[in-house]
Amino acid sequence: MSELKLFNSLTRQLETFTPVHAGEARVYTCGPTVYNYPHIGNMRAYVFADTLGRVLSYKGYKLTHVINITDVGHLTDDADAGEDKMEKMAAEKAQSIWDIARHYTEAYWEDIKALNIRQPAHWSIATDYVPAMIDYAQSIADKHCYELESGLYFDTSTVAHYGALARAKTEEGEGRIEEVDGKRHAADFAIWRKTPAGETRQMEWDSPWGKGAPGWHLECSVMSEALLGLPFDIHTGGIDHREIHHPNEIAQNQARCGSDHSGARFWMHNNFLIERSGKMSKSSGEFLRVQLLIYKGFHPLAYRLMCLQAHYRSELEFSWEGLQAAFVRLKRMVMGVTNLKARHADTQTGEADTPNGDADTPTRHAELVSASIVPNEPMVEADKWTLKQVQGDVVGVQGDVAPAINLSVNEFDTAIVDDLNTAIAITAMETIIGLKKVDVAQQLAAIADMDAVLGLNLMNLTRADLRVRPKAAIITEEDIETALTARKEARADRDFAKSDAIRDDLIAKGVEVMDGDPLGWDWKLDI
Numbered sequence: 193m194s195e196l197k198l199f200n201s202l203t204r205q206l207e208t209f210t211p212v213h214a215g216e217a218r219v220y221t222c223g224p225t226v227y228n229y230p231h232i233g234n235m236r237a238y239v240f241a242d243t244l245g246r247v248l249s250y251k252g253y254k255l256t257h258v259i260n261i262t263d264v265g266h267l268t269d270d271a272d273a274g275e276d277k278m279e280k281m282a283a284e285k286a287q288s289i290w291d292i293a294r295h296y297t298e299a300y301w302e303d304i305k306a307l308n309i310r311q312p313a314h315w316s317i318a319t320d321y322v323p324a325m326i327d328y329a330q331s332i333a334d335k336h337c338y339e340l341e342s343g344l345y346f347d348t349s350t351v352a353h354y355g356a357l358a359r360a361k362t363e364e365g366e367g368r369i370e371e372v373d374g375k376r377h378a379a380d381f382a383i384w385r386k387t388p389a390g391e392t393r394q395m396e397w398d399s400p401w402g403k404g405a406p407g408w409h410l411e412c413s414v415m416s417e418a419l420l421g422l423p424f425d426i427h428t429g430g431i432d433h434r435e436i437h438h439p440n441e442i443a444q445n446q447a448r449c450g451s452d453h454s455g456a457r458f459w460m461h462n463n464f465l466i467e468r469s470g471k472m473s474k475s476s477g478e479f480l481r482v483q484l485l486i487y488k489g490f491h492p493l494a495y496r497l498m499c500l501q502a503h504y505r506s507e508l509e510f511s512w513e514g515l516q517a518a519f520v521r522l523k524r525m526v527m528g529v530t531n532l533k534a535r536h537a538d539t540q541t542g543e544a545d546t547p548n549g550d551a552d553t554p555t556r557h558a559e560l561v562s563a564s565i566v567p568n569e570p571m572v573e574a575d576k577w578t579l580k581q582v583q584g585d586v587v588g589v590q591g592d593v594a595p596a597i598n599l600s601v602n603e604f605d606t607a608i609v610d611d612l613n614t615a616i617a618i619t620a621m622e623t624i625i626g627l628k629k630v631d632v633a634q635q636l637a638a639i640a641d642m643d644a645v646l647g648l649n650l651m652n653l654t655r656a657d658l659r660v661r662p663k664a665a666i667i668t669e670e671d672i673e674t675a676l677t678a679r680k681e682a683r684a685d686r687d688f689a690k691s692d693a694i695r696d697d698l699i700a701k702g703v704e705v706m707d708g709d710p711l712g713w714d715w716k717l718d719i
């Protein structure tokens with residue numbers, strides 16, 4: 193079994209993954225601040241964390257994954273500047289913070305589901321842990337903190353190598369733009385923010401330092417320790433967290449457990465999705481959300497595939513053309529697997545399913561994202577998730593595995609253990625989908641195992657699922673099908689004037705008629 197190598201941001205090197213607890217992998221992922229909808233860049237961070245979790249399961253580890261929901265404490269600047277994001281949004285919308293948090297948490301869970309991201313073992317909600325945060329702060333306050341009028345501050349000079357993760361050149365760190373009166377070092381940060389005298393905040397708790405709210409960095413240290421124990425295996429987040437949030441978490445963990453203790457063995461960071469026009473930003477009117485992709489007729493898993501085509505440590509530039517290309521690639525894979533399933537059914541029963549016999553109603557965006565997910569009720573319980581090893585032994589297959597399948601399975605394995613080289617892993621899976629003259633059951637078993645790692649849901653998706661009806665469409669798919677049948681009849685009768693008129697009418701309604709499409713598509717809606 194090939195060793196899993198992961199890039200550790202702490203050492204800036206590839207390291208072999210060896211678990212803290214034999215046979216287990218414990219992973220903590222910094223979750224969203226639920227003051228607004230997540231944009232697709234945020235969701236890249238969770239596609240990455242999910243893929244990592246799937247790889248750990250694939251390698252046989254019992255996975256415990258925690259993702260937190262930040263509903264308190266995150267200021268508009270990652271350092272100690274600005275307002276609390278939740279308070280600010282609640283004031284703008286004239287709603288309670290609790291309603292804001294609930295609404296955006298549910299929206300986030302819809303995106304999680306749409307992207308086929310497995311439920312973690314725990315969604316830890318920051319406000320559930322405030323008493324634990326106060327206890328934690330008390331336990332380190334004497335040696336590592338000092339009190340100012342505005343709050344309790346962590347003195348970063350009290351731990352060794354503060355900021356090593358960020359490779360900060362000076363103790364100033366990065367991003368410290370607003371100073372707080374009395375701070376001993378620019379990099380010191382608030383672990384408890386006091387409510388200013390005369391003000392009342394919607395979210396505030398009593399503490400030994402007065403009424404107030406916890407600092408954002410404190411929550412992740414507290415929740416990861418509470419749910420995973422220290423040290424745990426892997427802490428993930430977007431690359432921006434490497435600069436301030438994670439160095440601060442590490443400082444707290446050091447204060448709690450001794451100076452050399454960063455809290456996690458591996459710190460892993462995904463690079464950013466970038467979008468040059470600025471549409472991704474939450475402050476721009478219609479920003480890029482998973483929902484927007486669905487409204488425009490893209491299946492959300494085309495976006496997952498787009499993410500997996502790039503290495504998680506590379507920047508990925510978003511473009512509609514790129515998404516379209518990923519969508520076409522996904523369609524090809526689904527067509528390939530559908531054909532294999534039909535051939536397999538044929539060998540089982542002597543009757544073939546029609547490979548393209550999925551002309552039922554296209555998927556609506558509402559169905560893709562409908563039921564929101566109940567916290568702490570995993571869709572698939574991590575520890576019961578039973579992906580079997582594909583390497584060298586294709587699941588469910590009797591007898592020898594075809595050498596051509598084994599070759600690609602080994603390529604897949606080599607790629608995925610090499611710091612999650614999903615781009616190569618996808619091509620290995622495609623090679624297996626495209627193999628001719630090998631045992632179809634073996635092919636399907638290998639694809640199922642690989643896709644359990646990549647999470648593209650290939651074994652279940654149908655062509656109809658991929659035909660997502662854009663929200664702005666002014667024509668129903670039933671009417672399109674009726675018009676296309678009439679057009680076929682007109683052509684059979686050599687009534688080309690009528691056939692052209694039907695086609696023109698469809699074009700006027702935004703329907704592209706796709707005669708002779710190599711993927712067998714009859715039409716698509718151009719919105």
Ligand code: AMP
Pocket residue numbers: 222223224225226232233234235236237429430431432433462463464465466
């Ligand atoms: P936030 O809700 O702002 O705390 O961000 C949630 C997650 O998304 C964090 O792990 C961020 O590092 C990550 N993130 C933010 N912007 C991007 C982006 N453009 N591309 C990838 N990850 C991002």
Ligand code: ZN
Pocket residue numbers: 221222223412437
């Ligand atoms: Zn965090």
